Amino acid sequence: MTAPVTTTPETAGPETAVPETAVPETTGPATAGPATAGPETAVLTATPGPLRIEDYQDLAQRRLDDQVWDFVEGGAGTERTVDANRCAFARVTLRPRVLVDVSACDTGTELLGAPLATPVGVAPTAYHRLLHPDGEVATALGAGAAGALYVVSVFASRTLEEIAAEAAGPLWLQLYWLRRREVLAGLVERATAAGYRALVLTVDAPQLGRRHRDARNGFAVPAGISAVNLDPALMASAHRSDAGRSALAVHTAEAVDPSVTWADLAWLRARSELPVVLKGILTAEDAVLAVQHGADAIVVSNHGGRQLDGAPASLDALAEVVDAVGAAGCPVLFDGGVRSGADAFAALALGARAVLLGRPVLWGLAADGAAGVAGVLGLATEELAHTMALAGRPALPAVDRSAVVLAPGPAQGPPQGPVHGTAQRTAVGTGL
Numbered sequence: 097m098t099a100p101v102t103t104t105p106e107t108a109g110p111e112t113a114v115p116e117t118a119v120p121e122t123t124g125p126a127t128a129g130p131a132t133a134g135p136e137t138a139v140l141t142a143t144p145g146p147l148r149i150e151d152y153q154d155l156a157q158r159r160l161d162d163q164v165w166d167f168v169e170g171g172a173g174t175e176r177t178v179d180a181n182r183c184a185f186a187r188v189t190l191r192p193r194v195l196v197d198v199s200a201c202d203t204g205t206e207l208l209g210a211p212l213a214t215p216v217g218v219a220p221t222a223y224h225r226l227l228h229p230d231g232e233v234a235t236a237l238g239a240g241a242a243g244a245l246y247v248v249s250v251f252a253s254r255t256l257e258e259i260a261a262e263a264a265g266p267l268w269l270q271l272y273w274l275r276r277r278e279v280l281a282g283l284v285e286r287a288t289a290a291g292y293r294a295l296v297l298t299v300d301a302p303q304l305g306r307r308h309r310d311a312r313n314g315f316a317v318p319a320g321i322s323a324v325n326l327d328p329a330l331m332a333s334a335h336r337s338d339a340g341r342s343a344l345a346v347h348t349a350e351a352v353d354p355s356v357t358w359a360d361l362a363w364l365r366a367r368s369e370l371p372v373v374l375k376g377i378l379t380a381e382d383a384v385l386a387v388q389h390g391a392d393a394i395v396v397s398n399h400g401g402r403q404l405d406g407a408p409a410s411l412d413a414l415a416e417v418v419d420a421v422g423a424a425g426c427p428v429l430f431d432g433g434v435r436s437g438a439d440a441f442a443a444l445a446l447g448a449r450a451v452l453l454g455r456p457v458l459w460g461l462a463a464d465g466a467a468g469v470a471g472v473l474g475l476a477t478e479e480l481a482h483t484m485a486l487a488g489r490p491a492l493p494a495v496d497r498s499a500v501v502l503a504p505g506p507a508q509g510p511p512q513g514p515v516h517g518t519a520q521r522t523a524v525g526t527g528l
């Protein structure tokens with residue numbers, strides 16, 4: 097279990113006095129020490145708060161135990177799809193226009209009827225109490241402070257009602273198709289009553305991906321943290337640690353129905369008036385089927401490379417899906433590998449209406465609870481506005497395909513050998 101967090105600044109050098117703690121006021125500027133100091137005065141150089149989203153990753157890694165770190169960072173199989181998500185952003189070139197009035201850049205948008213201050217939102221991720229004692233309530237506070245959409249995971253470790261009570265912005269509920277339909281129906285009812293505004297059905301996980309890090313770690317959800325919105329009887333296997341296998345994989349196999357098909361979507365539709373969003377679409381064929389089956393929105397996603405290893409980078413699938421739904425007017429959201437406002441800009445330019453952050457929000461949460469979540473989302477939004485200004489696109493409708501070139505990717509390379517626990521990933525991408 098992770099202790100409540102105070103942020104330890106980067107060490108500035110052996111002879112430099114570093115304050116004990118410096119809790120970042122979200123992304124506030126560095127407070128510099130005295131500019132000059134006499135020989136008898138200690139030189140105080142406070143290090144800046146996080147300047148890039150990956151700064152939160154560093155802070156999070158220092159706070160999390162190795163197993164939780166591996167659960168967050170890891171992906172399926174060789175993790176080549178995890179890598180592909182990031183590498184795709186390194187193939188983006190931005191095409192700036194000049195002499196455009198960019199004195200005010202507007203990141204505001206609208207999604208399924210809700211106005212949003214930013215098109216950068218929170219992707220559904222499980223068990224936030226692994227990262228911070230307040231769990232999803234802290235995430236909701238952070239998302240609300242940033243004016244961002246928060247998609248709550250069905251595997252949340254706080255109740256849907258607790259989360260809703262603290263949320264200042266719109267909430268959507270992500271669902272897996274549970275074998276026990278009455279549990280699924282109950283969740284839909286509760287979400288509707290608590291004011292959630294859409295149901296997001298994740299369709300890329302009929303089984304959990306083969307996540308070698310979690311299997312090696314015998315990763316299980318620690319006692320005291322659980323998916324409290326599910327029947328406790330459903331949770332036993334998620335807590336049982338066995339060397340060589342992931343308890344989450346066992347639990348998913350028990351809880352999630354792999355036989356669900358397009359035809360079942362009518363059942364969900366009939367249960368609720370809420371819009372239904374399908375998350376995990378990567379092909380034009382499925383995008384067309386989604387529209388035909390009445391999806392109100394689609395999330396282009398490969399689950400952060402945690403499901404089908406070898407699936408395309410999300411960014412490479414985006415234009416195909418946008419083109420396929422084109423005239424239907426079904427909004428397309430995007431996730432996978434977004435680590436900066438420039439990355440968000442690229443996905444928006446390729447046709448996404450909004451982008452969701454998965455791991456970065458968890459880094460912010462681990463680093464500094466609600467303030468860390470607000471910090472990550474605020475930083476991404478600030479960087480997006482900055483990119484819009486320098487690219488000469490002061491509003492989101494102007495962030496269109498003329499603003500980017502995405503060079504074709506190389507065929508994905510051969511596996512790069514075994515994935516080791518707490519492996520370091522190479523940072524690549526547009527990185528502001």
Ligand SMILES: Cc1cc2nc3c(=O)[nH]c(=O)nc-3n(C[C@H](O)[C@H](O)[C@H](O)COP(=O)(O)O)c2cc1C
Pocket residue numbers: 167168169181219220221222249250251270298375397398399400401402431432433434452453454455456458
């Ligand atoms: C620790 C972790 C837990 C996740 N849990 C869920 C989940 O419960 N439901 C879901 O649909 N996706 C889940 N995802 C996938 C995210 O919603 C999202 O697709 C992915 O993280 C986006 O990629 P990114 O992490 O590179 O931003 C999870 C991802 C991570 C890293």
Ligand SMILES: CCCCC(=O)C(=O)O
Pocket residue numbers: 222251301344345347348399402
């Ligand atoms: C049983 C937890 C599954 C959550 C999930 O979707 C993920 O870890 O990617």
